[in-house]
Amino acid sequence: MKIAVDAMGGDNAPKVIIEGIEQARDQHPDLEFMLFGDEQAVKSLIQNQERIQIIPTSQEIEMGEEPVRAIRKKKDSSLVQAAMAVKRADADAFFSAGNTGAILAAGLLLIGRIKGIDRPGLTSVLPIAIPNDEGTKRFIYLDSGANAESKEKNLVQFAQLGRFYAQKVLGIKNPRIALLNNGAEVDKGDTFHKEVHQLLAQAGDLNFVGNIESGDLLYGKADVVVSDGWTANAALKATEGTAKVLLKLIKDGILGGGLRAKLGYLFLKPVFKQIAKVMTPSNYGGAVLLGIQAPVVKAHGAADKKAVVSTIDQIYTMLQSKVVDETVAYFKPEEDK
Amino acid sequence: MKIAVDAMGGDNAPKVIIEGIEQARDQHPDLEFMLFGDEQAVKSLIQNQERIQIIPTSQEIEMGEEPVRAIRKKKDSSLVQAAMAVKRADADAFFSAGNTGAILAAGLLLIGRIKGIDRPGLTSVLPIAIPNDEGTKRFIYLDSGANAESKEKNLVQFAQLGRFYAQKVLGIKNPRIALLNNGAEVDKGDTFHKEVHQLLAQAGDLNFVGNIESGDLLYGKADVVVSDGWTANAALKATEGTAKVLLKLIKDGILGGGLRAKLGYLFLKPVFKQIAKVMTPSNYGGAVLLGIQAPVVKAHGAADKKAVVSTIDQIYTMLQSKVVDETVAYFKPEEDK
Known part of the structure; x- marks a missing residue:
């Protein structure tokens, strides 16, 4: 090879x-x-x-x-x-x-x-920050930026591509597939996302678990999250950006907080290290163009x-x-x- | 009154x-x-x-x-x-x-x-987490969920509505207006967002400062961020969700980290309190339907x-x-x- x-x-x-x-x-x-x-x-x-x-x-x-x-x-x-x-x-x-x-x-x-x-999809592997019943530690997310304008059938193909990847590379037997949408309920979304929801629910070989909201991405409700490139990009960048901002606020607070804060940091170091480990995307491998x-x-x-x-x-x-x-x-x- | x-x-x-x-x-x-x-x-x-x-x-x-x-x-x-x-x-x-x-x-x-x-827009007031040259502490963000499908002219109206609100209620003389997009450069976005960018740039009475990415929302690059309801919702929920997840990770780490972590928490309490204050949306008032x-x-x-x-x-x-x-x-x- x-x-x-x-x-x-x-x-x-x-x-x-x-x-x-x-x-x-x-x-x-x-x-x-x-x-x-x-x-x-x-x-x-x-x-x-x-x-x-x-x-x-x-x-x-x-x-x-x-x-x-x-x-x-x-x-x-x-x-x-x-x-x-x-x-x-x-x-x-x-x-x-x-x-x-x-x-x-x-x-x-x-x-x-x-x-x-019809179109390849760029995957990102993201952390599941909050432990879940399945015991999984990461999920894949596509299309995370390859296409700004996607068609309904592209997302169904992304789901199939993600399923093969999760099965073969991550070793998940029956990957749970979810659709990124603006609400968890079945009837949520604009015309496009309602149509994609229907198509995914009808695909007999997909373990489709329904919609997921961008605020729930890190909770591990699915192994593969499919999205049009536009929404995926907005949600992914907001997730990364917010994590960065919060970690910076903590760091600035510690640096500016005198001896007391620095002592606190020393005591909490293992906690911060563990969080940094979970939240560092590069620990989960590269982005794959599927x-x-x-x-x-x-x-x-x-x-x-x-x-x-x-x-x-x-x-x-x-x-x-x-x-x-x-x-x-x-x-x-x-x-x- | x-x-x-x-x-x-x-x-x-x-x-x-x-x-x-x-x-x-x-x-x-x-x-x-x-x-x-x-x-x-x-x-x-x-x-x-x-x-x-x-x-x-x-x-x-x-x-x-x-x-x-x-x-x-x-x-x-x-x-x-x-x-x-x-x-x-x-x-x-x-x-x-x-x-x-x-x-x-x-x-x-x-x-x-x-x-x-043509359509009202729901604003959210969001924190500027990282101090900026303008000294502003918050910005407004619309449409944060009123409409899933927006037209180009709706976003231009949101910009004007946001401008009046920022001037009159927040007391910002010449509010900086930005468009939420999938990249900061002028030529970024799908057809819809490129067209909105043009319209905002052409509006003589708007202090349009260009595109902003969802990962940069909390950096205070603008006083008013306009977006279609769909993208705004995805970015806002991802921002709130990620903040919640990170704070939960820290809390769980402290609770599960024994005496050492609890001591660390006591020393760092002022830092966490300050961050919680900055990141709590209700400290910035309610959502206004403009x-x-x-x-x-x-x-x-x-x-x-x-x-x-x-x-x-x-x-x-x-x-x-x-x-x-x-x-x-x-x-x-x-x-x-």
């Missing part, structure tokens, strides 16, 4: 990418890597080239660049070249911590959709070595479980079977 | 409503009240009837009832009778802590829209006496500042002038 790695994408690239890849290589004897990036930089950082092939590239796609334009113009960028290796089947999966839009565009336009999928012919996985731009390793673990599980093959078989049009 | 009060709406009604009204009455010698509710209950709770007229009603609208149906069927409910008093101009403003949907319906269908306003011919203000269902008093203060400022008259004059169609 071979993973094509964009060594240049991410705030701390290529250093933490290479460190993470080397650690993941040592942990998985059956993994090989193709490392795309600036030859000199990569070679100066790498400790041991075992099972790592370095492919020199001359360009980099920056974080702020317009995605489609960037992948069209920068054909010798580490990101595009890594995607092209997957397209040619030289590698089995794609990894980058770079420009999200460019990763989505490379997945969609270079590697390509699974036949029968519906593409190979695993396309994006680590957070600020990913550290640990986050790179855990994202490679995730790709490894995707490859081992053959989740993409199962998805391809499910969506195969009748005439192709 | 006379306020029509639904004494029976809210989790702690009529007790806290009456206590709050009595305190507000003592603070504002020029305020009078009409108290609508169960005569026996109200009379047994009231201490001093000075400037308080009790109007007996025989019905109550419960929290879970379907709003439009409820206001049509329960004509002798405290909520409907309070709204009818405003409609007849027996009172100048409406107050309730009851069923939000029924309050919106009573405002819209019984009291009525301001001429020229665009109605009189102030229609809803306190939180769980409002305590203090929240009732601060909401009456808010209505008092609305009446004194004549914000509704100014709004009426601005939206008056040319042929009526």
Whole structure:
């Protein structure tokens, strides 16, 4: 199994990418890597080239660049070249911590959709902060930003894509699927969400548990939450933003609170550490673009070595479980079977 | 100035409503009240009837009832009778802590829209958690749940309604108006939000500062944030839900952390108290349905006496500042002038 790695994408690239890849290589004897990036930089950082092939590239796609334009113009960028290796089947999966839009565009336009999928969906893995009866610790959430305008059938496909991922990669037998809506009751929502609710309830192979409100996301009521990209984005950013603001308020309060507050912090440190652990998205792996012919996985731009390793673990599980093959078989049009 | 009060709406009604009204009455010698509710209950709770007229009603609208149906069927409910008093101009403003949907319906269908306003918008006042250069501590956010499907022109009207409210009631000279969108850049958003952005930028009398993302709401980048009801609801509930989850995680961690954590809590108590103060929405007053011919203000269902008093203060400022008259004059169609 071979993973094509964009060594240049991410705030701390290529250093933490290479460190993470080397650690993941040592942990998985059956993994090989193709490392795309600036030859000199990569070679100066790498400790041991075992099972790592370095492919020199001359360009980099920056974080702020317009995605489609960037992948069209920068054909010798580490990101595009890594995607092209997957397209040619030289590698089995794609990894980058770079420009999200460019990763989505490379997945969609270079590697390509699974036949029968109209639009791929970007998943995020989010924490279940409040323990629930099922004992699950995380859920997946899609489409978390790939498409601003979604159609009803896209969301039904997201539910199926999420179901396969939760079964195969997270090991949940019968994943509970929910629809993000503006109320929990059956009759809630605008015309679009009412229609999607009906379609999900009618799909015989989905364990559809109904609507979920954005305020209940972290309570673990579902294993897969589907949403149009627009609403998902608004709810996800508000969730992340609020967590950040509250943690900052606590930190500022401690820093400005004199010796008393600092002592209090020392005593409460284990509590804060545990909360930070639960609420740090990178502990739950990267974002996966589902519906593409190979695993396309994006680590957070600020990913550290640990986050790179855990994202490679995730790709490894995707490859081992053959989740993409199962998805391809499910969506195969009748005439192709 | 006379306020029509639904004494029976809210989790702690009529007790806290009456206590709050009595305190507000003592603070504002020029305020009078009409108290609508169960005569026996109200009379047994009231201490001093000075400037308080009790109007007996025989019905109550419960929290879970379907709003439009409820206001049509329960004509002798405290909520409907309070709204009818405003409609007849027996009172100048409406107050309730009851069923939000029924309050919106009573405002819209019984009291009525301001001429020229297509749809009223429900505001929430939210905290600015991170201090900003302007020194402001709160901002208003609309439409926070009145309409699931909004048109472009509705959002422009929300911006104008919010501007008048921020100027007159919050005392902000030139309120900064922002549009909730899926990115901060000018070209972000779906077709609808791009069009609204254009319209807001073109409105000569608005201090439009551009797009704001839901993750940045609590940073105080604007005084008025306008949004379609759908996105506003998703972002607001995610913000409230995340704050609740994080505070619960901290509380659970302290309770389960033994003596050490409890000591830590004691030392950090002032920090937590300050954060709770900042993050408690009821400290910022009630939700106002803007665009109605009189102030229609809803306190939180769980409002305590203090929240009732601060909401009456808010209505008092609305009446004194004549914000509704100014709004009426601005939206008056040319042929009526």
